[in-house]
Amino acid sequence: MRRDLDPSVTTSGAAEGAECPYCESTDTIREHPKGPSLCRSMHYCNSCEQPFEKFE
Amino acid sequence: MSSNIPDDTDATPCAYTDYREGESTADLPATGDDATGLAADVWDVLYGIEDPEMPISIVDLGLLYGVDVADGIATVDMTLTYSGCPARDMLTEEVKAAVAAVDGVEDVELRLVWSPEWTVEMVTDQGKNDLREFGLSI
Numbered sequence: 001m002r003r004d005l006d007p008s009v010t011t012s013g014a015a016e017g018a019e020c021p022y023c024e025s026t027d028t029i030r031e032h033p034k035g036p037s038l039c040r041s042m043h044y045c046n047s048c049e050q051p052f053e054k055f056e
Numbered sequence: 057m058s059s060n061i062p063d064d065t066d067a068t069p070c071a072y073t074d075y076r077e078g079e080s081t082a083d084l085p086a087t088g089d090d091a092t093g094l095a096a097d098v099w100d101v102l103y104g105i106e107d108p109e110m111p112i113s114i115v116d117l118g119l120l121y122g123v124d125v126a127d128g129i130a131t132v133d134m135t136l137t138y139s140g141c142p143a144r145d146m147l148t149e150e151v152k153a154a155v156a157a158v159d160g161v162e163d164v165e166l167r168l169v170w171s172p173e174w175t176v177e178m179v180t181d182q183g184k185n186d187l188r189e190f191g192l193s194i
Binding site for chain 1: 176194
């Protein structure tokens, strides 16, 4: 079983560069492909040091 | 190891399939901006219904594809963000109850449609602002 077939650890979006909803910086990194619901992933903004979610 | 995958040289196209172009999504979602009278009242209550997970109106989320009111019967076309949405019954019941409560609406026909499928592009500008406010990148 290849690990990347597990849908719980994959997502459609890019791993970095999401726009931070708080400070609009794109110096961000995806911390986890899944957030509180299946359509959202967890990211972290290096600029304002806040975690945020992104719509996938 | 034997394989159960049929040899695709045996495959024949289904003779009963009618392929049609999907609808254009240019005028979707519907937001009721030009609605008048009773239809406008229906849009008002729809705006008042929020997504269960995020502080955004289901209209701004882009779930509404059309509202038509004729002879006291309101027909609402709506979709969900995906077909397995766990909030399906909750949202459809809430929409039916809210629309039925509008003065002048005697009956509600809610049609759940899956075409065109919902995408993030369906979120209105107001909705995008609401989501950013909530801490969601979109």
